[in-house]
Amino acid sequence: MADLDALPALARRSARQTLSRPQFLAPVLLLPTIFLVAYSGGAASLRHLPGFPAGYGMFDYQIGGDMLLSAVMAGVIGGIAQIVDIQVRFIDRLLLSPVPRGQLLLGRLAGIGLLGLLGGVVFSVIAFVFGARPARVTDLLILFLLQALTAVAWGSITTGVALRTGKPSTVQTLLPLSIVLVMFSSAFVPRRLLDDPLDTIARFNPLTYVSDALHEPWIGGVTTATTVKALVALAVLGLIGAGLCAGSLRHRVEG
């Protein structure tokens, strides 16, 4: 389709914008690494408790949670990159082109997806180096797909907020908020080991279902049911994000 001509260039630009700034990479790679070290080392004894997946170590569990954190951070960085584009008015250059608005957004989100994928690959390598193995090779592919989609879905929300508010401070607050949402899911501790009210929060937190699917390749192997639940959760987040983006873009032109 000739209409999608600009998409690769937009995605490349979006990915390069984030990859060229260390302050954008730190939340995607450095922050989850700190969590991985802290939780897999500091809370290693959790594996002795009933309710923890038998036969696995804390590192095996943490790696999935860190991948979720990395993907969500990639999404947040997408929103921050959008704010940078609004601040330097680069967005006007894009909006002045004849490329349909939807494609401009897709280009931005594809770049965010690539950043999410980068986190997936880096943390899979770390997992391999420290002895974790996915149950099947195909599990790894599903993991990468989910990782990229998580970044895209979360990124659509943060991009929507960026377009709507145009305020760096608002988008910056999404960073700690997103970390909290990841922590209040099953990312770092299995649901069976969470007490209320945390367990209830985790049950209603869509990231819990994504986290469950990201854990599976390292703990027991991918199952269709969990993967489908994750995809549904991501679709819901993505729809919210798409609605937010569409409304925000209209708002931007109508002023």
Added chain:
Amino acid sequence: MIRAEKLARAYGDTQAVAGVDLSVDGGEIFAFLGPNGAGKTTTVRMLVTLLRPTGGSASVAGFDVVKQADQVRRRIGVTLQELSLDPTMTAADLLRLHLALHGLTRDRAAAARGAELLDEFGLGTVVKKPVLAYSIGMRRRLDLALALVHRPQVLFLDEPTTGLDPASRQAIWQRVRQLRAEGAAVFLTTQYIEEADQLADRVSIIDSGEIVVEGSPERLKATAGNSRLELVTEGPLPATLGQSLESLALLRSTGDGTATVELDKDEADIAAIIRVFEQAGVTVRGMQVHRPSLEDVFLAHTGRQLEGTHQPAAMKAVTRG
């Protein structure tokens, strides 16, 4: 090429642009002259589809700016006042992206044209450096080069020379004249009198969201009154001097060692006027002819000066152009 009828934009109760009519043809440079906050940029943003009008209508290259916005965007080149450049990107990156955004990824001629433009604008040696390292002049030239790559029929330049040194300004003016010669319609906003005067075929003066007067620079200046001859004199000015000058010019005012004479036509015989002074026993030590400028036009129509501090309005004449 550009038509606007009663084009308006309100923000709540504030009317940023209050019903602007304008028309620009191909091969014409049209300048929008006005102080900061007059509504110039708001008008441009509506015409280039970045902002939806709240009243009136406009078309560019025959397409409605609201209903056929994508068709408009295909045919325009735009440089905005705030440069909309990502400082981490290089000129080469920006050119590649620009080609892709205009569906010219596989168009070798367009790519070559882009590279030539960058060369011509003195950016050939820095295409691989991030924009961060560029001076303001280089950034403005890069912005203009990018706006021209896809050969737009209509060009919108929002204060294209603000903050530039005279040499860079001349280079941009030269290129804009060339574009006119090639048949493009150029819509330019500026707060520099000289720019509008030197470059534009037609000028609209906008103030507080309304066009107060429009016409060619020459015509506008002609409406702002006659040229004045200001003389520095020595010796007492006789009371009959005005009468002696009658057939040549009108003596407007006299002061301590000065006299101002209004010339009713540009070809006034200045030598004859000076002879009249000498015959009356007055020595003329110096003189200066003051021709009306667009600044005078602005002052006459708004009661304020365009640049610098605002002066109280003695009388505000509003002439719709």
Added chain:
Amino acid sequence: MSVLALTRRGMADLRTSPAGVIPDLIAPTFLFLAALGIFGRLADLNNFSTNDFTSFVVPFGMVQAAGLVGSGAGVNFGQDIRTGLFDRLLLMPVRRAALLISAGIAATVRAAIAVVFLLLLGLALGARPTGPGNLLLSVGLAVAFGAVAAGWGLFVALRTGTSAAAPIMQAPIILLLVLGPAYAPRELLAGWLQPIAAVNPVSRLLEAARAPFLHGATWSSTWPGLVSVAAMLLVLYAAAAWLLSRHNR
């Protein structure tokens, strides 16, 4: 006198708007609540030193808050260097050491506010220290860690000359905190972590600050923490002072 004036300048935002302290509190509070919530079951283990996880983790929350807020000193300092304000201060008849000390004190005061907030939150959630004297020791050690983190932040700011180095100011502080008995006693850490925790000076500090919440502070539980914190302060501020003495020379 100049130290006092400069310290007041470093805390100007807090004096004009006490709400300015809120951003300092957000990250430490959530990290503490998350640790409390998600690792609470660790105390169910037979060999865990207590079955009161809240009391166990509150001192960590306090030390963590001090570390995060303290390292922020470097961000402001880096900004002053980048904007040139720092060079103007250097032109004034002020001893260079005063610039460093005042920035350190301002950050430590901010850290102390965060520590007290975390303590009150912990007490509200059911943490029980063994006595008021003991409690003061915990708070003092946590605040001292705020001064340590500020020293590191100032060192990085002087080395890099920019506030953009914030991740380098904060990440090592957080790593030092979690490469020790943060969520569980040393003997329950992962095998690879135990030797690291043994040499990590923050482990000693954390254990000394934690004792008052478990079985009560003793001289033997306290002195290793005091020695660690003194050593860290000495090394970091000496290094920062050395960089400052070479600044623009």
